[in-house]
Amino acid sequence: MTMHADQVGVTAETVAALVQEQFPRWSGRTIRPLPSAGTVNAIFRIGDDLSARFPLRQADAGEVLAVLEQEARASAELARTSPFPVPEPVALGAPGAGYPMPWSVQTWLPGTVASDADPSGSYAFAEDLAVFIAALRKAETRGRLFGGEGRGGVLAHHDDWMARCFEESEGLLDVPRLRRLWARFRELPRKGADVMSHGDLIPGNVLVAGDRLGGVLDTGGYGPADPALDLVSAWHLLRPGPREVLRRALDCDDLEWERGKAWAFEQAMGLVWYYVESNPTMSELGRRTLDRLLTSME
Template identity: 80%
Template sequence: MHDDQLDVTAETVATLIEEQFPSWSGKTIQLLASTGTVNAIFRIGNDLTARFPLRPADAAEVLAVVEQEVQASAELAQVSRFPVPEPVALGKPGAGYPMPWTVQTWVPGTVAFDAGPSGSYAFAGDLAAFIAPLRDAETRGRLFRGEGRGGVLTHHDDWMAKCFKESEGLLDVPRLRQLWSHFRELPRTGADVMSHGDLIPGNVLVEEDRLSGVLDTGGFGPADPALDLVSAWHLLQRGPRDVLRRTLGCDDLEWERGKAWAFQQAMGVVWYYVESNPTMSRMGRRTLDRILKSMQ
């Protein structure tokens, strides 16, 4: 998916485990099929998963990020009403792999990409029941860290300009430019709340059209209260989407800002992953279609 992507194999993982966590030696190691774009995920036995960053970077900088993600995941696990991965161990570079890596608990379920719960009203209610206690969690004086989605919409103007340029021939760019002109002007009124930060189908687990777990919790932190509303557009059809809005009590402005963050994310994934991760690219297209229909 990335030009500089690292090659991580089951053999590499087995060697790292034998060297660093010998009590797990002999457990079956399986690379999981994933739409994730940041980590390679391996299942270790029945109860654990290991996450290996895919893109090379300074090991010390990666360690600082990974430690922050481990802390965030542990914090979210304390407030979530649904199963989430819990940190178990932090691995070191070795066996030809140059960066830190993590081990978490395994959470069963089918990712929403495959389960297709978009028409389930019960699933929408579950999503709201996941998001609400995150919003109520203490920020402890922390503010948005200033990177990625969740801060100021206009800070993404340069990235959106690149997305529009790269999307020529793929999308109706003139119409989408007009939408961004509207979204970027939406004022921010609410203070930061704690948010998952990336509620896309690949991070949501489903069982019988109900939410059964949430993955990729290392981004848990303070952000725009509208940020987790991206789930309304990435995951839900119109009727269930209305359930999510009513249950969370979103006003018009907050709802529009959630739509804006979903738009920003979708514009990036359509062109970037059109060849390397078609599932993600299709997700972006579907999200944009839902947003466009809502504006008619």
């Protein structure tokens, strides 16, 4: 089952043809699709040290190229800042072999994503996660501000999306209770200046090594945002004890912590209904995060 009405299919044969045509130096390498609960890209390994990412949703090729170029710049910048391994951009591919959009190649990071190796009870993992977030917060924004796309700006700007989420979630969730919670979250004031942020610290974007943080994936969204945005990781990734370790390590006051809850809530509400049939792993992530948020407020 496809996840999006406008989803574009891509196969290992297509990838092999694109590599042969555009990057012959990699021809002959084994092409393997990567099983993933990701919702934005289809991912294929090229040999042992590279991965290729193919946007799943149909869009104008020129617009996709601009996005991929920006993501490559952001990933390279984060790689210079991160104290943990992250993928680094290698190349951009062009449409071809029946695939209609540009695509990207990155270095491959070994490890197990947190959705497959649950680190939620690890205090050491929480400490590592705090080190990663703190390093990003210390990086220079160079005068840049949040760009207005997605999460990370003004909570109330998401009212229309949340209204749709509540409507679509009837029969799936306790919508009246969740509406009341959003009514409180959307009013939380913002006091901190933008800081550099990963922007999407969910289990599928975090690698685990033992009970420690092994690396961070999907770094193309790195940029300035609300300091509370990366606190979504507290609710997507951690149980109560490690969650408090993260909070103390980052010295979060009550307002920042509540805004982190709000961003996690906004993301989780969309995951539950949108992916309930097409991507059960992502839908269940949304449910688990909402349960953690609600339990923390009892």
